[in-house]
Amino acid sequence: MSKPSLLRRIFSRFWAGLTWFRLALSNILFLVFLVLIYVLYFSGGQQPLPEKAALLLNLGGTVVEEKSRTNPLQALLGEPAPTEREIVLRDVLDAIHHAAKDPMITALVMELDYLVSSGISKNMEIAEAITAFKASGKPVVAVGDYFTQDQYLLASQADEIILSPMGAVPLEGFASYRNHFREALEKALISMHVFHAGKQKSMAEPFLRDDMSAEEKAITARWLADLWGRYTALVEERRQLSPGAVDAYVDNYHVLLAAAAGDSARLALEQGLVDRLLARPDANDYLIQLVGAEDEGGFYEAVFFEGYIARTRPSSFTQVSGDRVAVVTAEGNIMSGDQPPGAIGGDSLSRLLRQTSEQEGVKAIVLRVNTGGGSVLASERIRHALARVRAQGIPVVVSMGSLAASGGYYIAAEADQIWATPATLTGSIGVFMAFPTFEQLLDRAGIYTDGVGTTSLAGSLRFDRPLNPQVAASLASTVNFTYEGFLDIVVAGRELEREQVVKAAEGRVWSASDARRLGLVDELGSLRDAIAAAATLGGLGERYQVEYVQEPLSPREMLLQQLASRVGAAASPWPGLSAGLQGLVRPLASVARSLAEMNDPAHLYMRCLSCSALP
Known part of the structure; x- marks a missing residue:
């Protein structure tokens, strides 16, 4: 029996090597999948909680009622920017309510620097939960370098607000502004056909006018005033400020800031909007004393609210039964x-x-x-x-x-x-x-368009x-x-x-x-x-x-959801863009969406x- 030719032997060895490589790669991918399953569902879940800790509301992202569908690529890439994260309102509320009855939790700390948006309605529901938490006798503290208007409404619910000496509380009030496209459509030679019912033309105004009508301004001003009134009343009540104090702060901010020699943090302290001006290391030392525990890294002991509620809430695999x-x-x-x-x-x-x-x-x-x-x-x-x-x-x-x-x-x-x-x-x-x-x-x-149709409506x-x-x-x-x-x-x-x-x-x-x-x-x-x-x-x-x-x-969706919950991922139309660039293109994306x-x-x-x- 003759030996196979050299070319055939080379091809056979190449094919055998390719088969071995394919099987090895398949086994490696299978092992990676098993490790991923273990990490998602079993690892880290049974580590003991500290004996004493603060519940940390580190709300980095946008508060929503329900998370959007997970972007698989973003989930695999890891931790997203705050502009891409979504936080479920129910997770926040359940964590606060459960912590109020948990003897391990000695305080509630809010770090809101990366809270992108929550809205006054959701903030008021969180404020209600914080009020119930306070009834347990445990302290509530808010810490921040710079409080936006959304962030400050939540921070004002705390017993104590700590601001960075270089920080600020730049309140401005509520507004409703929209783009109007009548002239742009006219210049672009686009005929916009709008049909609406009812006397108010607010739904059609962006296409038919270059400005907001007086009637629409009156209606919008009314509901804006109602929301802003609720905002200011809640802040003034919690901070024990006199009625109208927030409006006076906003309307006279430039004068007050000049009197404070441009020191916005000192102005917030003088106006009663915050209680202490502390750099982060000093604030950490203060919180260690307040919480009564320190972790191995020298920080005050805290449990993140998302991990906390994941441990205390029944598993998603548990079926609710009964009435x-x-x-x-x-x-x-x-x-x-x-x-x-x-x-x-x-x-x-x-x-x-x-x-x-x-x-x-x-x-x-x-x-x-x-x-x-x-x-x-x-x-x-x-x-x-x-x-x-x-x-x-x-x-x-x-x-x-x-x-x-x-x-x-x-x-x-x-x-x-x-x-x-x-x-x-x-x-x-x-x-x-x-x-x-x-x-x-x-x-x-x-x-030019021309032709014929079988009826007067054909091609209309x-x-x-x-x-x-x-x-x-x-x-x-x-x-x-x-x-x-x-x-x-x-x-x-x-x-x-x-x-x-x-x-x-x-x-x-x-x-x-x-x-x-x-x-x-x-x-x-x-x-x-x-x-x-x-x-x-x-x-x-x-x-x-x-x-x-x-x-x-x-x-498959359950796996992706679990992966996303581990890294905090949310759907993002531009996972490769920085938060700043996303902010620039967001209005255009909103129109396209x-x-x-x-x-x-x-x-x-x-x-x-x-x-x-x-x-």
């Missing part, structure tokens, strides 16, 4: 179809509500709504799903977050009860349709042709019909006279207190208050369980555009 209240979250813009967390899908949320209502032991449902609206068809699908839940005999209570306007109010009107936080914005009962045509721009470029909705007057009349009729239907839903759901609803509608945005006065909401209170009300409606008494329901995750989210098949929307500047 209970189910809480479903609806946060983001309302869109057609199935949507991931961070957006509200007409199909996905409706399915989740149906599945929840069919679970044994669910006696009531709380729908936490935080949205400025969106697709009309998706909103109607969700409203219909809520109606079917109520038809099964299961009461539904809506808890409004920071915002429950337009389409958000449309779905809320179906509930047995509506609760709003004191800082909620709601209403905006209106409908609009807007789309551009580019015939002028194409004419300028020497591009092309972007390169002027809008057909017959189509315009039809669209206007559709918008008016949808608006009248919106009014009917509110009249029936809220059991109000039609005249009352008409006065409260026409696209107006209302503060929570005004909405309650008008009958648009029943009570003012937190999510916990709404859950208690739902338990009463469901006949559960004072002792009941609460289940927070989410769309079931696939094994808004356009992408307008996916209603009929191009009809119930959406509060003026709420985009919500404080």
Whole structure:
């Protein structure tokens, strides 16, 4: 038998080596996967907690009702910038409430330097939890180098505020400013066709005007004043300042700062906004004495709130059983179809509500709504799903977050009860349709559109042709019909006279207190208050369980979510950009995202555009 040729022997050895390398690589990847599973689910979870420690609210990121879908690449890259992180409000509240009863926790410390945004509504719910924590007799301290307006509202809830000697508290008040595109559209030779119902044109103004109308300014000023009044009242009460002290500080800041020789930290101390000026090492020494414990690195002993609540809360694999209240979250813009967390899908949320209502032991449902609206068809699908839940005999209570306007109010009107936080914005009962045509721009470029159709309407909705007057009349009729239907839903759901609803509608945005006065909401209170009300409606008494329901995750999604929770990752459209660059492009991305989210098949929307500047 002859020996194989040299070329064949070389090829055989090469193939054998390649096979060995492939198997080795597969085994290595499998081992890495096993290590990753161990790290995510088992490592670090059983390390003993210290005997004494502070609960540390290191809120670095944006506080949300529900986290957006995890970006796998960002999760693998590691710890994101604060502008990319999301912090779930419930995690913060549960950690504070649990720590109040935990003998290991001796104090609550807030380090808020990297808190990007939380909003007055969420801040007020956290403030309520901090007040309950104080009732345990444990001290609360806020430490910071520089307190933004959002950060300071939380810091003011502390017994003591420590500021860096080089820091500042630059309060400025609330404002609502929007871009207006009429002239830009005209210069770009774009014809924007807008149809709306109701006297107020706030939904259409950005396309039809170069400025905010006097009527819209009056409406916006009213709800801004309500929110700012709540902000200043809460700060003045907690800091024991005289009424009007915050406004005086803001309005005369330049004069007061000049009198303090430009020392903004000393000014904050003199005005009673902070209690101590300490550099971080000195603040750490002070906190060691306050907490009563020091770690191996020489810092005051503390447990991060996210790790703390992960240990104290039942595992996500634990099924809640027995009679209970189910809480479903609806946060983001309302869109057609199935949507991931961070957006509200007409199909996905409706399915989740149906599945929840069919679970044994669910006696009531709380729908936490935080949205400025969106697709009309998706909103109607969700409203219909809520109606079917109520038809099964299961009461539904809506808890409004920071915002429950337009389409958000449309779905809320179906509930047995509506609760709003004191800082909620709601209403905006209106409908609009807007789309551009580019015939002028194409004419300028020497591009003309011509042809024939079988009817007078054929080809009427092309972007390169002027809008057909017959189509315009039809669209206007559709918008008016949808608006009248919106009014009917509110009249029936809220059991109000039609005249009352008409006065409260026409696209107006209302503060929570005004909405309650008008009958648009029943009570003012937190999510916990709404859950208690739902338990009463469901006949559960004072002792009941609460289940927070989410769309079931696939094994892959569960792995990514666990990985993200370990590194704190959140979805980011530009994971490679610095926080500063992201801040520059964020307004453009917001516009692009808004356009992408307008996916209603009929191009009809119930959406509060003026709420985009919500404080």
